[in-house]
Amino acid sequence: MTDRTISRHSGRITIDNRWVVPHNLYLVAKYNAHINVEICSQVNSVKYIYKYVYKGHDRAQVYMGSSAQDDHQDEIKKFLDARYVSASEACWGIMSFPMHKEYPSTQRLDIHLENDRRVYFNENESSDQVLNRTLPETTLTAWFKYNLENPEDNEAKQTLYPDFCEKYVFHKQQNPRVWRPRRSGFGGAIGRVYAVSPKDIEKYHLRILLYRIPGATSFTYMRTYNGRVYPSYQATARAMGLLQDDNEWNDTMSEASTTMSPQKIQQQKARALNQPVPTEITDEMYGHCLLDLNQILVANQFDLKTMDGFKDVFPTVDTRDSHAYPEVSTPLERMHATLLIEALEAPDPNSLPFNPSQLVAYNAIQRCALADENYDAAQSKLFFIDGPGGTGKTFIINALLDVVRKQNHIAIAVASTGTVTLPGDIPSDFVRIPDEMYFNSTNLLDLLAAVFPNISNSSTIDQYFAKRVILTPKNQDVSVINNLLLDNLPGRKFTYYSYDQVCDPQFRMQVPLELLNSIESGSLPPHELVLRVGSPIMILRNLDPSAGLCNGTRLIVKSLGVRIIEATIATGPKAGDVVYTPRTKFITEANGRIPFDFSRTQFPVRLAFAMTINKSQSQTLSNVGLYLFFHVFSHGQLYVAMSRVSKPSSIRIMVDPDISVLENLPGHFTHNIVNSEVFQ
Structure with a gap:
């Protein structure tokens, strides 16, 4: 407080209580000493308590003498002779407590090519002794040997080389060196494979394969994929889809x-034109087109203008005529043309089977949207279409978009429906879950069985998964649920690995590849994408809106190729159409979580047995499981989740009892976030 002051030196100095250090009067009076009371929650507090540790250097050494004197300075001895030790450090040493600790421990794992391991020998040994010596096993060769000699160890078969030391111990002092299972079930080490420069091509790609192939028994095994032994590790990695080159789209089109x-091939060809220009021009490309013809002739001392008979063979084209090169349309004009074509192909909105309430809303909005351009701007209106789930809100909006586009106007849906909610009579931030919606179990498997009964025996897979889904607020729960349900689906598993790369070439050597592979995000496909025929998937990018391939569209996998996924659209106006999805390049810019730009080339899909609440907007479902072991965290999420169904009996809500019970109130509750500012 600045109104309480003390004056000193005849009023020349005025001091208020801003200069008073927090203190305890009782302690000051009892010990008659300068005692401050501080909360030791920061490093600065520790520095204050042990201030002399941080005041200057522990010891200053000054040496005086001539440069000609060869006086060796033993700095280690001087450090032991005199070093300041605080009271706490001295007590710690007297009690023989450890001065530092590393947990968990790390295990450095060797990497080398076949017959290319390091050999150590004494300079006094003869060449025969060196050549006849049995080479000790490295961690890599010992791993091969253990997998070969223990085929009954199923856990080892499923364990990657970098993860092997978590449950196995490498006995380095034993002869021969071997891996053995850990006696205790905990305390495993973290494996770190030595870094390899990309310039060392074969060893670098061997390192990539060691992070992908479990249970290998030899170097030849590492070069084997789908029953074929490849000549190099690089070729094996390329066959597994771990590398990207200029033949990516050629192979994709060949498979397609x-x-x-x-018609589908033409669509894939159009998408290929949006890919980067190949870095190298192959002989096959030269055979398909006349590339840089004039430059090739000039380099060989020819020119098109001076070649005899050239004008007689090819007629002259007047390039000054504007019709030779049509004008390039603007992005808005191209969007307008695309939307107009879609609207003309759609059925006449006026003939759609509206119910009376839908017809009232449709007519009111249509008259306002298609009014004469000279009408009073004050008559413009903002419309909200509200209603329970399944009452046709999206149906009305799609009809309005079509009728406006048919009149040669631009109409774009810029936001999904169901993103806001009205507060109504809610007295607090919690709402009571109706008994008919509450799922009386805390076992996630019970909820999955209720939403997906007889998942392994379903004959009509497309219809079975189209209207069933598990909703949850967080992506981490989505991944767990998807993996659980995928294991229950019959059929062979297909695994697709992404190709990850830092965008800045100067920064690539500093970021380990396994770090890029470990990055997970709701907007990115996973590095390791595991699918089965019949599993539901969701598109993560707007690939082709006219074909129904939009962000959030759910598909059912029909067949799985090497570079093409064939699927059937399960939701939206294009439901039932068969589409083909190639691998796509995703670029993620630097943010607070990732300090660099990087790209990921992967199929733009992820499993969709479960999905986040935000991704489910504008979809009407018949069987929903709402997994709320964590509360919703944004405005309107609870409304969006519960409005996906048309009747209460179609949704089952599982909540954590520890966060769903309110004191002195019966029933179960969950958090509901409503930002009133949205409606102001």
Whole structure:
């Protein structure tokens, strides 16, 4: 408080209580000493308590003498002779407590090519002794040997080389060196494979494969994929889809030509044109087109203008005529043309089967949207279409978009429906879960069985998964649920690995590849994508809106190829259409979590047995499980989740009892976030 002051030196100095150090009067009076009371919650507090540790250097050494004197300075001895030790450090040493600790421990794992391991020898040994000596096993060769000699160890078969030391111990002092299972079930080490420069091509790609192939028994095994032994580790990695090159789209189109119709192939070709220009021009490309013809002639001392007979063979084209090069349309014009074509192909909105309430809303909004351009701007209106789930809100909006586009106007849906909620009579931030919606169990497997009964025996997979889903607020729960349900689905598993790379070439050597592979985000496909035929998936990018491939669209996998996924659209106006999805390049910019730009090339999908609440907007479902072991965290999420169904009996809500019971109130509750500012 500045109004309480003390003056000193005839009023020349005025001091208020801003200069008073927090203190305890009782302690000051009892010990008659300068005692401050501080909360030791920061490093600065520790520095104050042990201030002399941080005041200057522990010891200053000054040496005086001539440069000609060869006086060796033993700095280690001087450090032991005189070093300041605080009271706490001295007590810690007297009690023989450890001065530092590393937990968990780390295990450095060797990496080398076949017959390319390091050999150590004494300079006094003869060449025969060195050549005849049995080479000791490295951690890599011992791993191969253990997997070969223990085929009954199923856990070892499923364990990657970098993860092997978590449950196995490498006995380095034993002869021969071997891996053995840990006696205790905990305390495993973290494996760190030595870094390898990309310039060392074969060893670098061997390191990549060691992070992908479990239970290997030899170097040849590491070069084997799908029953074929490849000549190099680089070729094996490319066959597994771990590398990207200029042949990516050539291979994609070759695979597509065996299953796709001509129209679908043209669509894939159009997407290929948006890919980066190849870094190297192959002989095959030269055979398909006349590339840089004039530059090739000039380099060989020819020119198109001076070649005899050239004008007689090819007629002259007047390039000054504007019709030779049509004008390039703007992005808005191209969007307008695309939307107009879609609207013309859609059914006449005026003939759609509206119910009376829908027709009232449709007519009111249509008259306002299609009014004459000279009408009073004050008559413009903002419309909210509200209603329970399944009453046709999206149906009205799609009809309005079509009728406006048919009148040659631009109409774009810029936000999904169901993103806000009205507070109504809610007295607090919690709402009571109706008894008919509450799922009386805390076992996640029970909820999965209730939403997906007889998942392994379903004959009509497309219809079975189209209207069933588990909703949850967080992506981490989505991944767990998807993996559990995928294991219950019959059929062979297909695993697809992404190709990850730092965008800045100067920064690539500093970021380990396994770090890029470990990055997970709701907007990115996983590095390791595991699918089965019949599993539901969700598109993560707007690939082709006219074909129904939009962000959030759910598909059912029909077949799985090497570079193409064939699937059937399960939701939206294109439901039932068969589409083909290639691998796509995702670029993530630097943010607070990732300090660099990096790219990931992967199929733009993820499993969709479960999905986040935000991704489920504008979808109407018939069987929903709402997994709320964590409360919703944003405005309107609870409304969006509960409005996906048209009747209460179609949704089952599982909540954590520890966070769903309110004192002195019966029933179960969950958090509901409503930002009133949205409606002001």
